Amino acid sequence: MTGAKITAIGTYVPAKRLTNADLEQMVDTNNEWIVGRTGIRERRISRQDEYTSDLCVAAVQDLMKRYGKSVEDVDMVLVATSTPDFSFPSVASLIQDRLNIQQTAGAMDLSAACAGFVYALHTAHSYVASGMHRKVLVIGADTISKITDYTDRSTCILFGDGAGAVLVESDKQSTGFLGYQLTSDGSGAHHVYRTGLAHKVNNIELIDTQMLVQNGREVFRWAVRTVPLGVQQLLEKAELGLEQVDWFIPHSANMRMIEPICERMNYPMEQVLHSLVNFGNTSAATIPLALDLGIREGKVKNGQKILMYGFGAGLTQAGQLVELNLDERVGEPTLL
């Protein structure tokens, strides 16, 4: 296998803030409940004319500026999203043109909900490790606000919009990707969904609102029960121990989920990175946003081992353990 590593990262969130105080004016809720049950204080909401492709382009521009990178020679574009601008064409195709990436590069979207970024990262690693690709652009981006029912207090308090991009490049000397874990349990597909052409799954009639619908309590229980097992399996395959993991980045679904997950794993909360407090649940973007916040704050450093673990609709899970080895930064990050 050819060595691969993440060489650069960039992120973007829309300017408009939706605070807990704003939500108090919209549904029967209050700041204490939201902070106490989720840890979230505000989220960013895309403009009416701002779509997932726009967020992706802005995240990649941040990446290029910070690391002095060009993307013209990228040979594969992968966008993980559940909220593409269109069912087709893909967001990846739209941004290929806007970013002047060569027409001979592959471009496709990947659907694995909140586990999407990590699925895409694993896919990028596989492409590069096989020797068939050299430079893959991986983006996790969502505009869940566009499919959020702002009359449903149990979901509208959770979600926000955002994007995170990384470059995965081949490097013979590097062993940047240390282990992975992918799972899917379709028997729980009806617990979190948005209807499309079909309106029934697992023999269950779905609510056809075209908005995101979720049984939060069921997803909560499933994640707290299964994520620690998935992490354990990943580490066993990688022949590494949890004490060797410098930072754990679980999907930022809810602080009250991350805490029992870490408790069950016996992992210190001080070594957890998340993007919840100011951005909420940004679906496929939570993990790259959390990683980037850690980098921007100077906590995360090259040489450290980082365990990213996404989970969500599907029900999907994806974990990836990497040793970080970013290129040297040459420019300032765009303000978030």
Ligand code: UT7
């Ligand atoms: O990223 C995709 C995957 N999704 C997730 O991981 C979401 C996982 N689930 C969750 O984060 C939590 O289940 C929620 C935050 C969605 C809900 O928290 P909970 O502690 O599980 O609340 P609950 O659904 O058990 O509801 C408890 C009570 C209910 O009232 P009653 O029936 O006890 O009178 C709800 O109606 O809290 C009420 N409630 C609220 N009250 C004030 C629900 N939402 C709100 C709200 N404000 N926003």
